[in-house]
Amino acid sequence: MTNLKSFALAGALVALPSLGLAQDAAGPSSAEFVWIMNTLLFLIGGFLVFFMAAGFAMLEGGLVRSKNVTMQMTKNIALFSLATLAYWAFGYNLMYPLGTWSVEGVLSGVFGPGVLEAVGVDLAGADDGEYASTGSDFFFQLMFCAATASIVSGALAERIKLWPFLIFVVILTGIIYPLQASWKWGGGFLDEAGFLDFAGSTVVHSVGGWAALTGAIILGPRLGKYKDGRVNPMPGSNLALATLGVFILWLGWFGFNGGSQLAMGTVGDIADVSRIFVNTNAAAAAGAIAALLLTQLLYKKPDLTMVLNGALAGLVSITAEPLTPSIGMATLIGAVGGIIVVITIPLLDKLKIDDVVGAIPVHLFAGIWGTIAVVLTNTDANLFTQLYSIVVVGAFTVVASAVVWFILKMTMGIRVSKEAEITGLDVAELGMEAYPEFAKG
């Protein structure tokens, strides 16, 4: 009798999986699997893009003079933190109205802070059971917003006041960036028009670039930079840090472009992510080599800072479409980016626009190129729509930024005093030197 009972029990246990408890016993359903993988992509991509903040900080810190390093570091950590706050408080819902517009396709109808799903949510309770967790989506998109602000800090280094700059950052990350991003990634009118921008050559990079250009013009060049028709270089304090910064940015870009596939739960999607990684890397390398060769040709010696800018320009160039190109095309697209920065860096100097780190050539000019280059490999794109979107986003960003910069200039002033600029912002504004053991005083 006991044997029969144990046989029956064993039989029942074997039959258990087929009783509809298959999910818990055998693993997630295919819908859950997709959702989990998408969420994972955003989390991983998100913290990779986060680390780009370190990249920007090191790049900028290395390219400014020693007397301004503390200030540059302060700006970088502050802007990132403020972007986090502003995007949560206002930007996220402004960027993703999820169909609830106050002005259709133009202005979100959802105002207020972002809110996550409940703790321990299940697929049925998720905000979007076919996408990814809201937390991961918010986290990932937040990093892109912060990256946009980082672009501005490099161009305006060594002569801008800290607090007006940070106020600009709050407005850029809370309003300007999310608003124009809603027109494309939020499903707005640019998206409806067929504009293609995979990871943000226009939405992120050119926006940062336009804001930087507008700021650089309104702020003015550093004292002594342009004198009697000559350009006076102000070499950076630490090229090893600058190089480290570029490698970190390069690494983060795998998350930036790879994460923008927005899906990883199918064979096709994850294969696409791998394509994106390869193309992203190829474009960066091509940009660096193009700059290496061109500076050797033009100046008889390669210029490391331009090679660094070249790699970044390659990355920005491929950002609008890192998926469809072949490796060869990605290489070509990146190389053109590298050529663009080598040519436009001295061009800005000719126009007396002082961009300390080359942010405008890298993010704006290469960003425009990257947006146009989409038509080379993606048949869904058309040149007119790409150009139209570049102009729309550009005009909006320039006007909005100019208004903010002018108001700040009129009210609190945006430029430090001549004495502070010459002494160095670290001592004059912060009372804290970056390299006190090597101080002259």
Added chain:
Amino acid sequence: MKFIVATIKPFLLEDVREALVGIGIRGIMVTEIKGFGAQSGHTEIYRGAEYTVNYVPKMKLEIAAPDDMVDQIVSTITTSARTGKIGDGKVFVLDLQQAVRVRTGETGDDAL
């Protein structure tokens, strides 16, 4: 007593030091300086903009010596610091009025 001031190319510092120690010198003061002479500066290029670097780094040596060693010191420095190219430097000999050893209070040649 004489005070010898010499400017030399920085990469030859160790050669000059070894040579001086070899003739019995037991103390040298070394300062990193920059300056220009016949070897004027050079041009660099940074992000497409040319600029002139007007100064060249040098090492300055200062040695207090008794009168009977001066000629030997001057020739040792000139021999060990010479490359034959512009910018090799100069040696100056000044009269030294007094020297005092801080630890013992000795003066004159005893202090050198």
